[in-house]
Amino acid sequence: MASGVVIVGAGPAGITVAELLREHDREVAITMLSSEPHPPYAPPAMADHFLTGREDTLFWKGRDVCDRLNVHYRASTPVKSLAPQAHGLTLADGSVLNYARLVIATGGGLYAPVAGHDLQGVYNFKSLSAAQRLVDGVRAGRIRSAAIVGAGFIGVELALLLQDLGVTVTLVEMEDRLMWRMLDPETADIVLEIVRVRGVEIRLNTRAEAFTGDREVTGVKLDSGEELDADAYVAATGVRPAIDWLKGSGVETNWGVLVDDLQRTNVADIYAAGDVAETKDRMTGERFVHAIFPNAVAQARVVANGLLGFEVPYEGAESMNSLKHLGVEVMAVGSQTGQEELRSRNDGALRKVFLSDGRIVGFRLVGDVRGAGVLRSLMLRRVEVGPFHDRLLDPRLGATWFSGNVPVHASSF
Numbered sequence: 001m002a003s004g005v006v007i008v009g010a011g012p013a014g015i016t017v018a019e020l021l022r023e024h025d026r027e028v029a030i031t032m033l034s035s036e037p038h039p040p041y042a043p044p045a046m047a048d049h050f051l052t053g054r055e056d057t058l059f060w061k062g063r064d065v066c067d068r069l070n071v072h073y074r075a076s077t078p079v080k081s082l083a084p085q086a087h088g089l090t091l092a093d094g095s096v097l098n099y100a101r102l103v104i105a106t107g108g109g110l111y112a113p114v115a116g117h118d119l120q121g122v123y124n125f126k127s128l129s130a131a132q133r134l135v136d137g138v139r140a141g142r143i144r145s146a147a148i149v150g151a152g153f154i155g156v157e158l159a160l161l162l163q164d165l166g167v168t169v170t171l172v173e174m175e176d177r178l179m180w181r182m183l184d185p186e187t188a189d190i191v192l193e194i195v196r197v198r199g200v201e202i203r204l205n206t207r208a209e210a211f212t213g214d215r216e217v218t219g220v221k222l223d224s225g226e227e228l229d230a231d232a233y234v235a236a237t238g239v240r241p242a243i244d245w246l247k248g249s250g251v252e253t254n255w256g257v258l259v260d261d262l263q264r265t266n267v268a269d270i271y272a273a274g275d276v277a278e279t280k281d282r283m284t285g286e287r288f289v290h291a292i293f294p295n296a297v298a299q300a301r302v303v304a305n306g307l308l309g310f311e312v313p314y315e316g317a318e319s320m321n322s323l324k325h326l327g328v329e330v331m332a333v334g335s336q337t338g339q340e341e342l343r344s345r346n347d348g349a350l351r352k353v354f355l356s357d358g359r360i361v362g363f364r365l366v367g368d369v370r371g372a373g374v375l376r377s378l379m380l381r382r383v384e385v386g387p388f389h390d391r392l393l394d395p396r397l398g399a400t401w402f403s404g405n406v407p408v409h410a411s412s413f
């Protein structure tokens, strides 16, 4: 017998759906499942948690959030498959859980297109459980050196964390710069220098061909033929939507779960939100998975509204990130190129604004991120910036700075 709303996944997307739904509906039965043993947590707060022991940002809604919301939370309960005709989920223990309406919020798992990634002992930093295993090894003194494959956002964040915990870190990246998806070469160079000064050894233009070993990992083989030796080997090679359990269900997937503007899948009564969902990009309209926290929460709001009977379309995913652990503020928003590039560099601060067809399509700020909210707002609203073109690099760019009919808000990041 189908009953209530079932949310698969307890990340920022899942818990946001539960919270908003409960706020407006005290009666509906809500069940939330997580494959992990922890209360709902925010992955961006993990590094800080391991450094400082802080819990309030990690368990950002409170450890007791599910009790408070009267949500039946089933931790350590991975879902294995979905049968939409029966409105049923098969759980890892073989039991079936029925739903009236389903929210897919399983986020992303490690994407590791490197041979040997599944050998025993290859670590990752994609979930709290995985991260805890790695940090436990460091704290127990078993891990004094680490080789991290992949210098994207997570690889760099992890390298800095491990270095701060006293581990000697080598970071291997096949591209010619750090975080190449989000940083243009000049910004990436500044970040590279900061990370190097912090003590991380960085190998750019270096492809890891394989994690080596029989059953257990014993090294990382590089395209140069060299084999890295460390106490711990970490795959930080990317993130892929967790959709394996949807195989054969009829729910349409591409890289992620395909959804419409109301975050509905092609199957009745099934929604998807967060890193698992492939939505349209707010600027380009292309379908993409922009796996960042604010997008997950915004999509979850659309789902909650839908479950409550309100059709509030999703505005589209944004591409933006701010780096927290460098000791220098870095903000990367939108495209890293444009027909025109405005640039200023002084006193350790770099500002770059990319324009196409007279509109902002992206910007990078290092060292001084003032004005970011206004730049972002101008970008999202596709405002023609011709009249104030020369002032876009001014860090004092502020909400009250413009007047007249330019609708600008210094939105928070």
Ligand SMILES: Cc1cc2nc3c(=O)[nH]c(=O)nc-3n(C[C@H](O)[C@H](O)[C@H](O)COP(=O)(O)OP(=O)(O)OC[C@H]3O[C@@H](n4cnc5c(N)ncnc54)[C@H](O)[C@@H]3O)c2cc1C
Binding pocket: 008, 009, 010, 011, 012, 013, 014, 033, 034, 035, 036, 042, 043, 044, 045, 046, 077, 078, 079, 080, 105, 106, 107, 108, 125, 126, 127, 154, 157, 242, 245, 273, 274, 275, 276, 291, 292, 293, 294, 296, 321, 322, 324
């Ligand atoms: C180290 C790190 C740092 C980050 N830093 C930032 C940052 O600074 N800024 C930013 O915007 N974003 C950051 N992100 C990305 C951000 O954390 C994600 O965009 C966000 O967590 C997505 O939320 P979600 O709910 O969609 O998925 P997730 O947070 O991945 O949650 C997925 C949930 O689904 C559960 N699950 C998965 N499969 C199953 C299954 N089969 N059955 C049951 N449950 C399942 C998991 O246990 C988990 O509870 C970071 C991510 C990481 C890993």
